[in-house]
Amino acid sequence: MRRVSRSRSLSFRQLLIELLRIDRLTAQSWARDASEVAERGMMIIFVMTRLVIMASIILATPSILGNTRSAPMTIILGGSALAYSALMIIAAIKQRELRAAPWGYADVAVCCVALVGSAVLFPQFADGGPAAGWAGPYAVNAAAASGVWTRRYVRSLVAPCLVGGVYLFSCLVLSSGRKDYPAIAGFVLVCTAFGIAAAAFAYFWRHLARTSDEYRDILVREEKKRADLNIHPIIGLLRALADPETRAGQLPGLRSEAAFATGQLREFLKVPPGLPARDAGSARQLEQVLREASAGLTGIRVVRNIGLARSVDLSPELATAMQDALRVLLMNVTLHANATKLVMHASADDQSWEVTVHDNGQGFESVPASFGYGLGTQVIDELGRHGVNVIVWSRPGEGCLITMTRSHEEGGNSI
Amino acid sequence: MNQDESPAHTVRAVLIENHTFMRQGLLEPGALPGINVVAAYDTIDPLLNRHVDIDLVILDLHLRSVHQPDATQGKAAIRALSGAGYNICLYTEEEHDWVLGLCMGFGASGIVNKSDTQEDTVDAFMRVARGERVLSDVLAGTAELLAHHGQLKELTDREQQYLHLRARGLGPSEISKRLFVREDTAAKASRKLADRLAGYFGTTNFADIERAMGLAPGDILYRSELL
Numbered sequence: 001m002r003r004v005s006r007s008r009s010l011s012f013r014q015l016l017i018e019l020l021r022i023d024r025l026t027a028q029s030w031a032r033d034a035s036e037v038a039e040r041g042m043m044i045i046f047v048m049t050r051l052v053i054m055a056s057i058i059l060a061t062p063s064i065l066g067n068t069r070s071a072p073m074t075i076i077l078g079g080s081a082l083a084y085s086a087l088m089i090i091a092a093i094k095q096r097e098l099r100a101a102p103w104g105y106a107d108v109a110v111c112c113v114a115l116v117g118s119a120v121l122f123p124q125f126a127d128g129g130p131a132a133g134w135a136g137p138y139a140v141n142a143a144a145a146s147g148v149w150t151r152r153y154v155r156s157l158v159a160p161c162l163v164g165g166v167y168l169f170s171c172l173v174l175s176s177g178r179k180d181y182p183a184i185a186g187f188v189l190v191c192t193a194f195g196i197a198a199a200a201f202a203y204f205w206r207h208l209a210r211t212s213d214e215y216r217d218i219l220v221r222e223e224k225k226r227a228d229l230n231i232h233p234i235i236g237l238l239r240a241l242a243d244p245e246t247r248a249g250q251l252p253g254l255r256s257e258a259a260f261a262t263g264q265l266r267e268f269l270k271v272p273p274g275l276p277a278r279d280a281g282s283a284r285q286l287e288q289v290l291r292e293a294s295a296g297l298t299g300i301r302v303v304r305n306i307g308l309a310r311s312v313d314l315s316p317e318l319a320t321a322m323q324d325a326l327r328v329l330l331m332n333v334t335l336h337a338n339a340t341k342l343v344m345h346a347s348a349d350d351q352s353w354e355v356t357v358h359d360n361g362q363g364f365e366s367v368p369a370s371f372g373y374g375l376g377t378q379v380i381d382e383l384g385r386h387g388v389n390v391i392v393w394s395r396p397g398e399g400c401l402i403t404m405t406r407s408h409e410e411g412g413n414s415i
Numbered sequence: 416m417n418q419d420e421s422p423a424h425t426v427r428a429v430l431i432e433n434h435t436f437m438r439q440g441l442l443e444p445g446a447l448p449g450i451n452v453v454a455a456y457d458t459i460d461p462l463l464n465r466h467v468d469i470d471l472v473i474l475d476l477h478l479r480s481v482h483q484p485d486a487t488q489g490k491a492a493i494r495a496l497s498g499a500g501y502n503i504c505l506y507t508e509e510e511h512d513w514v515l516g517l518c519m520g521f522g523a524s525g526i527v528n529k530s531d532t533q534e535d536t537v538d539a540f541m542r543v544a545r546g547e548r549v550l551s552d553v554l555a556g557t558a559e560l561l562a563h564h565g566q567l568k569e570l571t572d573r574e575q576q577y578l579h580l581r582a583r584g585l586g587p588s589e590i591s592k593r594l595f596v597r598e599d600t601a602a603k604a605s606r607k608l609a610d611r612l613a614g615y616f617g618t619t620n621f622a623d624i625e626r627a628m629g630l631a632p633g634d635i636l637y638r639s640e641l642l
Binding site: 301303304305306307308310340341342343345347356358359360398399401 | 512528530531532535552553555556557559560563582583584585586589628629
């Protein structure tokens with residue numbers, strides 16, 4: 001699932017609060033996208049490390065001014081690095097994430113200029129000592145940052161290698177002083193490895209956040225679907241109760257359904273949206289589910305030939321799905337089929353169980369287009385998700401026979 | 416059959432029912448098309464005191480009330496009327512399949528639930544009046560359960576197919592279409608199964624019935640005051 005990152009401006013006061021209270025990031029993780037939280041986290045880490053680099057530039061400048069070939073150029077070089085870093089930090093804070101263009105590319109460019117300039121200005125740049133200046137740590141930080149702002153993993157390997165290459169070139173070609181080759185090799189390795197490690201970290205961190213968002217979306221979608229499944233029939237019920245043309249004989253049954261629906265609605269409202277679904281309860285017998293689903297129906301004769309399925313146990317999820325689907329089915333029959341008799345039948349063998357619901361109502365053309373939301377979505381689709389195959393047979397004037405079958409293996413139900 | 420048909424084809428019936436309004440209602444002409452309810456009583460005694468020339472007794476299973484706490488009802492009433500040579504169709508709200516099955520075993524030929532449609536009710540009354548046994552929806556389920564447990568022996572494949580569909584609520588017309596047989600062939604299978612079922616309940620001891628139907632020991636003896 002593609003997730004579009006949203007940028008929202010952040011004030012400096014808010015930034016300070018967030019820097020001091022990073023725990024808020026996780027505390028609010030359910031209230032926003034995980035991808036956004038991940039980007040903010042990496043941005044804050046960058047800001048904190050770059051502030052340290054800026055401090056090191058300021059602290060190192062007095063000592064390296066005594067060893068430079070040009071003090072004004074050294075100040076300009078350091079000032080440029082500080083100014084650009086400050087601008088990049090401000091941009092990152094405003095955007096709440098590290099962006100590739102133009103800030104990321106410019107950061108690598110500034111880093112390369114700093115490396116080349118330092119090699120030219122400082123005679124001891126390549127000997128690995130403290131007088132080598134601040135360009136090395138800056139390069140490591142820029143290489144690591146590039147691993148974050150470059151969103152493609154393979155492409156993110158380029159910038160650290162480039163920075164390492166420029167450092168190597170600066171030491172070997174541009175620097176005129178003594179060269180400490182092991183230190184140079186070690187630094188190139190550190191610079192490149194930190195960049196690659198940061199890229200790998202950013203890749204997996206984003207993947208984790210994206211996966212989390214996908215699961216959250218699935219949960220939200222399922223919750224919405226559950227709301228549809230729960231509320232849709234209740235709306236139909238309320239409409240039937242409010243309809244002055246509803247026959248008086250149907251009212252006791254509708255009232256009984258309304259009392260049951262009240263409990264369902266209460267249970268549904270207990271669960272906040274976006275969180276895992278309700279406690280599904282314990283396993284139940286198919287016979288019990290059928291009896292409960294058809295209890296309280298009035299205005300229609302209900303025959304329950306369900307003795308052949310007495311030993312069938314349903315998982316909690318399947319029992320709930322069956323009961324919900326059956327209530328939708330029976331309510332449809334009561335309200336729309338104009339039926340006087342309904343026969344529920346259940347049977348089971350070693351391989352599978354079967355439930356049929358037959359009514360002697362007006363019937364309909366049993367084509368999928370005629371199933372509507374109730375029969376199509378709430379019964380066929382919903383039971384299909386639990387491995388129950390539903391077959392609808394009906395013709396105008398000949399009633400309706402709905403057959404639900406499921407093998408025992410699908411879901412581990414037992415006879 | 417309707418009211419316009421000649422009286423020669425009209426079924427003569429007597430209603431035994433302890434509800435006053437029910438008795439008065441079914442005595443009204445046209446209450447049951449094709450059936451002439453010639454008399455309605457609240458006990459079976461008038462039919463036993465003298466033989467009445469009728470085709471059918473419509474019998475409520477529950478006859479006792481505060482006014483007649485000792486009225487003969489249930490098993491005793493069915494046996495007495497059956498012994499007197501009447502065709503009996505129960506007219507009841509009883510739902511327990513084993514109670515209804517036993518009533519068939521005691522001598523009732525058909526069972527109609529009071530909430531059944533007028534069409535189904537009249538159809539069952541007519542068939543019982545002709546001397547047929549009628550397999551109701553509930554008893555079709557009972558027959559299937561017993562057949563599954565090997566209690567109804569020697570059912571042909573066709574009869575088993577019929578039972579399979581009948582227990583799911585399909586009528587003779589729908590079954591005949593699905594099995595590609597004539598409607599009267601399906602009706603014949605229904606009669607045969609009803610006979611088998613009545614024979615089973617009439618000859619099998621209570622313990623075996625309880626075991627076959629998944630009841631607890633003693634249920635039949637102690638759970639229904641009708642038996």
